[in-house]
Amino acid sequence: MMDNRIVVSLGLVALTFFLSFFTVGQTEKAIKFKFGQIQKSDYEPGPHFQIPFINNIKKFDARIQTMDSEPERFLTLEKKNVLVDSFVKWRIGDVRKYYTVVSGNTDQANSRLDQITKDAFRGEFGKRNIKQLVSTDREAIREILIKNLKPAAAELGLEVVDVRVKRIDLPEEVSSSVFRRMEAERERVAREFRSQGSEAAEKIRADADRQRVVTLANSFKEAETLRGEGDAKSAEIYANSFGADSEFFTFVRSMNAYKKTFSGSGSMMVLDSDSDFFKYFKNQGSK
Helix, strand or coil: CHHHHHHHHHHHHHHHHHHCEEEECCCEEEEEEECCEEEECCCCCEEEECCCCCEEEEEEECCCEEEECCCEEEECCCCCEEEEEEEEEEEECCHHHHHHHHCCCHHHHHHHHHHHHHHHHHHHHCCCCHHHHHHHCHHHHHHHHHHHHHHHHHCCCEEEEEEEEEEEECCHHHHHHHHHHHHHHHHHHHHHHHHHHHHHHHHHHHHHHHHHHHHHHHHHHHHHHHHHHHHHHHHHHHHHHHHHCHHHHHHHHHHHHHHHHCCCCCCCCCCCCCCHHHHHHHCCCCC
């Protein structure tokens, strides 16, 4: 009987000792309660002491969480709706406040943070037009949103790590109107380019025609000049040849005339037999 009591006592001591320690992981935050009241919350990772049956421990995921919002409509500076798809990265900052305000519930924290984020987006988008939102001010808006969200998120025990806009779209009715305006603008630009192209083509065509006329005129002028020079040279050669031996010159010219006259078939000429054309046919024995 005594041995059994010792064994039971040792077992209770071992159990009490085992229950007196708890471990906080690297990715966890913990709160120690005493009779339901928060006693301590600033625990570092590692083993820690508690009083069994008096203290109890609650642990929470301290890793970065993502709140992915549903696309929401916001009004821009020019009073036009845009559809914004965004997300927020957050983690537990003050675990005591996180437990007290949102009961340590991730869904409840996301719901509260979502409303705060939409209010911040509404304020910033209302200060900018669509062009600024789409093209130039993305990074500036991100910095401002993070700055504005941090104090409000801290009231929930959260630390905002990042805010991102995944996409900004125009509602369908606005998109159709914008696309029609863009199409009309592109068509106007295209007409302007076509008009400029036609004008340039006409100028090029007119210049080419002018150059063609000038080139032909210059070529004709040069050809006539060369022909005149050739005729003058030919006349000079003929004159010199005739002066050197007029009888031989006459003979050569007559031979060429015979050649041209009788080169074809069926040639017929009616001439007087005493004609000078037959001079060299009649006087073959002469000098």
